[in-house]
């Protein structure tokens with residue numbers, strides 16, 4: 001039996017900069033569904049500093065990757081696209 005799963009969808013695009021803060025529960029598995037919604041054929045990646053979470057590769061426009069992980073620390077972390085540092089937001093683990 002697996003525990004509760006939190007599923008969060010996160011669009012990745014610029015320049016709209018839709019980078020919501022995401023709140024996760026400590027110790028509870030999360031499925032973070034990333035989708036590159038950029039209309040300009042720009043690739044994006046995704047990484048969360050401090051939680052050792054990142055996409056396996058860059059996502060082309062329209063591509064989706066699901067990252068499954070369990071937050072191992074509480075606190076406030078920053079997520080970002082390494083190629084577009086302005087595409088950043090907060091992950092709050094409580």
Ligand SMILES: [Cu+2]
Pocket residue numbers: 043044045081082083084087
């Ligand atoms: Cu990017």
